């Protein structure tokens with residue numbers, strides 16, 4: 168009843184076109200890009216300003232109906248799924264670049280701006296926004312802030328948190344707060360930093376002030392195939408140990424190469440390689456040249472089958488096309504894809520990757536690896552058919568075993584995709600009860616009733632009216 172009364176008020180505020188409540192129009196909002204977890208919202212609203220977000224939040228709070236922010240829904244951990252039903256606040260219509268301050272290299276944007284669009288809009292000033300998730304042509308900066316997203320070029324330039332200066336945010340009670348400042352070195356607690364990576368559980372971000380970086384003077388892209396993934400990963404460790412931090416240092420395995428080469432993302436990767444390493448160097452031309460020579464020597468020493476250097480920007484773009492399109496290419500292998508996101512110390516890659524292969528082989532699952540090798544951020548991709556309950560169960564088992572393996576070598580649960588619904592059950596493997604209690608207290612300081620995005624990351628106080636249980640993966644204890 169409370170949900171119906173709430174929706175009536177929301178429709179009065181936003182009209183039928185910006186407050187969707189008919190079942191057919193809600194269907195595409197029942198999950199994010201991790202299709203395991205499904206829960207239908209009671210309504211989806213499409214606000215266009217901070218003021219409208221504030222009014223929506225106040226209406227929901229008054230009716231005690233939970234609400235969850237959403238960007239483009241490309242998240243891979245269930246973060247934007249309305250776990251306990253209620254209202255989904257989709258920020259995609261807040262997509263204006265409000266200000267570009269070229270002199271100070273800052274942009275102020277709304278949260279629905281698509282990541283790649285920002286770089287396109289500031290390119291005429293010789294500037295770019297550095298964090299580049301592989302989903303960058305679709306995902307929003309609001310989602311990037313919430314997940315503290317990374318991307319191939321975050322090895323050298325840092326993840327989202329390193330590029331966000333200030334946020335405007337609507338709190339779960341409707342208060343609007345400003346966190347951080349456009350000027351570096353602000354005093355006081357870094358509450359901006361607390362919100363970065365908090366997965367939409369502390370407030371709804373409605374404005375983002377971010378750094379822009381100059382487009383590098385010189386960019387060089389290299390591709391090296393290897394006949395073993397172990398040799399490729401050792402080469403990666405040796406590059407970083409030599410003191411070189413490339414802009415990007417990415418790896419693709421044999422099955423990913425095959426999927427990419429059979430798809431529209433065809434990049435010309437050699438089909439007889441067990442692995443390829445893609446490197447991008449940027450900076451002053453003399454430095455790029457010196458680093459290229461060092462990397463060539465390491466690659467030769469590690470038995471690279473060849474070393475290809477992009478001739479021009481078009482050729483570089485082609486080499487990147489395969490990496491950036493790898494997840495899309497895997498759509499050819501099976502109806503569903505499960506992307507794991509654990510991180511291990513870089514030096515452990517050669518021992519961990521074969522073990523992950525053994526886990527998946529043992530369960531009869533199809534595995535392909537494409538990952539941020541320079542950061543040790545793995546993306547074991549398991550292609551499966553979600554209609555086959557037995558296969559889904561095996562995917563769950565593989566996910567758990569991969570997480571346990573990565574933690575056992577000093578790794579962490581997630582490099583960039585977040586905890587969301589997917590990894591809640593694993594938090595206790597990494598954190599003590601005291602750690603979790605501390606995190607719950609921080610969240611309660613922002614979100615005391617738990618009405619904002621309930622049921623994520625940690626156990627939360629429940630304050631919802633209409634409970635629609637999430638269809639959880641069998642075997643995952645999310646308590």
Ligand SMILES: Cc1cc2nc3c(=O)[nH]c(=O)nc-3n(C[C@H](O)[C@H](O)[C@H](O)COP(=O)(O)OP(=O)(O)OC[C@H]3O[C@@H](n4cnc5c(N)ncnc54)[C@H](O)[C@@H]3O)c2cc1C
Pocket residue numbers: 199200235236237238239240241242243245246247258278299300301302305306307308309310311312313314315316317318319366367368370371372373494495583584620
């Ligand atoms: C093919 C593919 C490739 C990917 N590659 C990468 C990659 O390289 N690196 C990487 O880090 N991720 C990657 N991802 C994951 C995903 O794209 C990122 O997590 C991205 O930041 C999500 O943005 P979104 O707009 O889709 O957010 P959504 O999925 O809609 O939401 C993600 C989280 O953000 C919260 N949220 C959204 N908007 C707001 C807001 N305005 N205020 C507060 N909270 C909000 C939601 O509640 C949710 O918890 C990939 C995903 C896919 C499908």
